[in-house]
Amino acid sequence: MELVLSIGIGIMTGSGVWLILRPRTYQVIIGLSLLSYAVNLFIFAVGGVKSNAAPLLEEGVDISTMTDPVPHALVLTAIVIGFATTALFLVVLLAARGLTGTDHVDGREQPK
Secondary structure (H helix, E strand, O other), rough: HHHHHHHHHHHHHHHHHHOOOEEEEHHHHHHHHHHHHHHHHHHHOOOOOOOOOOOOOOOOOHHHHOOOHHHHHHHHHHHHHHHHHHHHHHHHHHHHHHEEEEEEEEOOOOOO
């Protein structure tokens, strides 16, 4: 399970960085979103990936077999903040496209 999760995080990070380096603003926003999702998965994985573990503390349950709930709460907060930030970026993208007439990061078309 850890191998699949780490490969998924690596692919999302690589794709996010590649999209951030693209010249169009929409691709940069999608790259930032992918990178934030990869960081969220990383923080989630740091909390511990356990399956078939008891969700509540009961008598006779070893505390080391339980996951840490703090990273899960941090990831939930990061998802909400990331959604709001992405919405703000999209509004700024639309305003910049209306003012400049292009969606390139530097504001001008690249020569072909």
